[in-house]
Amino acid sequence: MTPRLQDEIKQTRPFERLETEALLSVLRTSALLEHAIARALKPFGLTHTQYNALRILRGAGEGGLCGREVGERLVSPVPDVSRLLDRLAETGLIARKRDPEDRRQVKATITDEGLELLERATPALEAVQTRWLGDVGDERLRALIDGLAEVRAGG
Amino acid sequence: MTPRLQDEIKQTRPFERLETEALLSVLRTSALLEHAIARALKPFGLTHTQYNALRILRGAGEGGLCGREVGERLVSPVPDVSRLLDRLAETGLIARKRDPEDRRQVKATITDEGLELLERATPALEAVQTRWLGDVGDERLRALIDGLAEVRAGG
DNA sequence: TGACATTGCATGTTACAACATGTATCATCG
DNA sequence: CGATGATACATGTTGTAACATGCAATGTCA
Numbered sequence: 001m002t003p004r005l006q007d008e009i010k011q012t013r014p015f016e017r018l019e020t021e022a023l024l025s026v027l028r029t030s031a032l033l034e035h036a037i038a039r040a041l042k043p044f045g046l047t048h049t050q051y052n053a054l055r056i057l058r059g060a061g062e063g064g065l066c067g068r069e070v071g072e073r074l075v076s077p078v079p080d081v082s083r084l085l086d087r088l089a090e091t092g093l094i095a096r097k098r099d100p101e102d103r104r105q106v107k108a109t110i111t112d113e114g115l116e117l118l119e120r121a122t123p124a125l126e127a128v129q130t131r132w133l134g135d136v137g138d139e140r141l142r143a144l145i146d147g148l149a150e151v152r153a154g155g
Numbered sequence: 156m157t158p159r160l161q162d163e164i165k166q167t168r169p170f171e172r173l174e175t176e177a178l179l180s181v182l183r184t185s186a187l188l189e190h191a192i193a194r195a196l197k198p199f200g201l202t203h204t205q206y207n208a209l210r211i212l213r214g215a216g217e218g219g220l221c222g223r224e225v226g227e228r229l230v231s232p233v234p235d236v237s238r239l240l241d242r243l244a245e246t247g248l249i250a251r252k253r254d255p256e257d258r259r260q261v262k263a264t265i266t267d268e269g270l271e272l273l274e275r276a277t278p279a280l281e282a283v284q285t286r287w288l289g290d291v292g293d294e295r296l297r298a299l300i301d302g303l304a305e306v307r308a309g310g
Numbered sequence: 311t312g313a314c315a316t317t318g319c320a321t322g323t324t325a326c327a328a329c330a331t332g333t334a335t336c337a338t339c340g
Numbered sequence: 341c342g343a344t345g346a347t348a349c350a351t352g353t354t355g356t357a358a359c360a361t362g363c364a365a366t367g368t369c370a
Contacts, residue, residue, distance in 0.1 A: 002307075005304065010224075022300050030184070075179050104334070136306060141177045143299075145180050152158070152183070153158060237319055257366070259319070314367100320363080326355105333351100337344100337346070
């Protein structure tokens with residue numbers, strides 16, 4: 001049922017240290033999930049990062065957020081929020097305007113078109129979530145969440 | 156000590172479902188780890204994928220492996236092994252030649268230069284592993300490994 | 311043997327990531 | 341008030357990822 005990482009990547013020898021196996025497990029699992037997510041979002045013309053940015057802006061409401069704030073809220077940090085928002089603006093999913101309070105900032109807000117696309121795309125993403133995590137019990141999920149938080153605390 | 160994901164990405168509301176939090180935890184943790192790994196490998200002019208390919212070819216020994224086999228053994232699948240090996244060959248880290256047994260295949264082998272670079276780069280990667288995972292106990296690591304394997308089994 | 315599919319790899323193209331650098335606006339402090 | 345630095349964003353460049361397509365070598369089967 002649950003295959004060993006060692007077999008998945010056809011490694012002949014067992015891992016010497018538990019930490020190595022854990023590290024590679026995180027990376028491989030994430031890569032597979034990202035791939036599944038990319039496939040699910042492709043029909044909507046969105047990358048996962050773009051999808052997340054739209055969700056963040058929806059959560060921000062009318063006032064919107066500046067680029068820096070969007071960057072801080074992204075699940076996976078990206079060092080180029082300007083062009084991320086560029087592309088969303090080009091396709092009309094968000095709108096941008098200079099903040100009169102601080103003219104350095106550019107406030108981004110989600111458009112109706114963006115909201116509509118978000119609602120159409122969300123079920124595809126939930127399907128991925130259910131498929132991959134739906135059969136994992138709450139106790140295991142909790143252990144996973146806590147363990148990963150502890151890893152991140154090491155950085 | 157262990158921050159909540161919810162706070163890390165400045166989300167105001169708690170996650171509705173445990174699965175969502177687990178999914179995003181995997182993705183975020185992996186992104187942070189990949190970033191740390193990329194930084195560690197940068198002085199050696201290697202990406203993480205390239206580093207892994209070199210390790211795989213070192214493990215294969217004299218006979219080498221063909222591109223398909225390298226792809227199967229990579230932690231994170233990449234759909235372009237040809238050019239991955241191209242770059243390693245350009246910098247002299249691997250050598251390639253057609254397999255006379257099956258002329259479709261191209262056997263890749265690691266060069267002495269590749270072996271030497273691998274040995275110089277490995278400590279940097281182990282440092283990342285120790286920093287991020289060194290303080291996580293074996294029991295938690297085991298739970299992490301098992302939980303992630305169960306997630307992958309869902310796909 | 312010859313038609314057909316399959317496998318393994320190469321290559322063109324597009325989009326995006328990552329890094330460095332530039333520019334306008336704001337904050338701070340003498 | 342003016343100089344200096346910090347902040348927020350824009351932009352140029354390079355390298356790579358992802359996808360599609362094409363070609364050569366092999367396998368399959370009538």
